[in-house]
Amino acid sequence: MWLVKSEEETNEKYGKAPEARTIEELIKSSIIICDKHSGPTGA
Amino acid sequence: MKEIFGVKKAGHAGTLDPAVTGVLPVALENATKAMPVLMGLEKEYVGIMHLHKEVDESLLRQTVLDFVGKIVQVPPVKSAVARKPRIREIKFFDILEIEGKDVLFKVGCEAGTYVRKLVHQVGEKLAVGAHMTELRRTRAGNFTEDQAHPLVEIKDAYEFWKEGNEKLLREILIPVEYAILHVKKVFVKDSAIDSICHGSPVFVSGLSRIQEGIVRGETVAVYSLKNELVALGIAKMDSKEMYEKKKGLAIRTDRVFMEIGTYPSRRSD
Numbered sequence: 001m002w003l004v005k006s007e008e009e010t011n012e013k014y015g016k017a018p019e020a021r022t023i024e025e026l027i028k029s030s031i032i033i034c035d036k037h038s039g040p041t042g043a
Numbered sequence: 044m045k046e047i048f049g050v051k052k053a054g055h056a057g058t059l060d061p062a063v064t065g066v067l068p069v070a071l072e073n074a075t076k077a078m079p080v081l082m083g084l085e086k087e088y089v090g091i092m093h094l095h096k097e098v099d100e101s102l103l104r105q106t107v108l109d110f111v112g113k114i115v116q117v118p119p120v121k122s123a124v125a126r127k128p129r130i131r132e133i134k135f136f137d138i139l140e141i142e143g144k145d146v147l148f149k150v151g152c153e154a155g156t157y158v159r160k161l162v163h164q165v166g167e168k169l170a171v172g173a174h175m176t177e178l179r180r181t182r183a184g185n186f187t188e189d190q191a192h193p194l195v196e197i198k199d200a201y202e203f204w205k206e207g208n209e210k211l212l213r214e215i216l217i218p219v220e221y222a223i224l225h226v227k228k229v230f231v232k233d234s235a236i237d238s239i240c241h242g243s244p245v246f247v248s249g250l251s252r253i254q255e256g257i258v259r260g261e262t263v264a265v266y267s268l269k270n271e272l273v274a275l276g277i278a279k280m281d282s283k284e285m286y287e288k289k290k291g292l293a294i295r296t297d298r299v300f301m302e303i304g305t306y307p308s309r310r311s312d
Contacts, residue, residue, distance in 0.1 A: 003253040003286040008232050010268035014306045015236075017269045018218035023209050027048050028072040029300070030216040031081070033183075034044075035191035036057070036067040 044069050047194075047201050056081035056183065060121075060159060063088075065180030066191045074219040076298045080226055080262065080275065083154045084184030085134065092146040092162045095172035100141060106168050107136050107148070116160050124155070131156040145176075184225060219300065220272050226264040227254045229285070229294065231273065236306035239265060239273050245294035250285055257282040263294055273301045 021029070044053045054075040057067045065088070068081050094103075110133050117128045134151035141147075150158060159175045166173025181188050192200075192215055200211035231239065235249025245265055257263055257278050265273045276294040278285075285293045 001255055003255060003282055005247075005250045005253060005286055006232070008251045008268060010233050014233065015267055015269050015271050015301075018220050018271060021218060023204055023212060023216070026213070026216040026218065027050060029074050029219055030071050031074055031077070031219055031222040032044070032069045032071065032197060032215055032217065033186045033191045034055075034067045034069050034197070035188065035193045036064050037193065 044071070044194075044197075047198050054078045056084065057180070060178075063178045063180060065178075066183045066186055066188060067180065068183055068186060068222065070219070070222075071216075073300060074222075076300055077219050077223055077272075077275070080223050081184070084186075084225070085151065085153060085182075086156070086180055087149065087151045087182035088158050088178055089139070089147070089149050089181050090158060090162070090178040091176045092148055092165065092173050093176045094144040094146065094166065094169070095174075097144055098169050098171055103141070103146065103169065104138055107138055107165060109168070110161065110165065111136050114161070114164070116157055116164075119157060119160060122157075129155070133161070146173075149181075151182075184222075186222075220266070220270060223264055223272070223275075226262060226275070227257045227278075228264045228266055229253050229257075230266050230268055233268065233306055234309055236267055236273055236301065237303070237308040239296055240299055240301050240303045240305065242296055242299060244279075244292045244296055245274075245276060247280075247285060247288050247291045247293050250293060253282050253285045255282050257285070262297075265294060265296070267301070267306070271301060271305075274299045 050072045052072050052075050055067055055069045070078055113130050113132050115128050118124050118126050132153040137149045139147040139149055162173050162175040200215050204212040230252040231249045232251050258281050259278055261278045263276055263278045267273055274296050275298045276296045278294055280293050
């Protein structure tokens, strides 16, 4: 499945795992699965 | 959706057909950059075909089966694409129930298949004519009905968050990374990230891990070692080349997701 070219460490000082995102951060970068009811598809 | 969350951009990966209900992925703000990838997801639908005359059941079942596989369709007048004939694949096409002239069906198909048109095509093949009276999308990629939230639920979740309880909203907001699991991925070193955020390509020297099976020309997702989506790009090498070569351009960066400055530039570290 994975070809490991170079085993690396990542610096915890930068970035963060998606699970650690705040709601504010999620609102700017997420997908929502809507259950759409009948009517024009307007986002 | 834009109103509920107060965002400037939102996009949906669905049809313009207003009568179609069901599973609809909607991307917020930055995640709209992933829309092209979401548009390509396979879909499943449950619908009702109304035949203009009753038809012998075994003929109906056989005819429907004839549409499994590659079919040709011309997009309808009200469509976002060019009205040229195009090939689409029908993965499965099952009849669930027949009641007189009404046929309840379930179909699995490639993105961009017009089910309304498909029903019309079935009616033509049967020589009696048919039209679609109801259609509900039950699956888009790996997203199914039980993972779909009606607008009111989304609105409520947002209100609960404003009042201090984020639990429901957190369940609803899917990090873009989880919506593109079907896209082949590579992981890059921290040191390679900043230049990619500026639009530079991914060089072989920046790669940490490569998923097997990437072919040249394929869309690839570039991730940090913390599993953050950095960018989407086009593979200029296949997996084996990316793994074996000591240098060269592996991926041409196409859309950047990560904010510049999230990881430091090489010079400041």
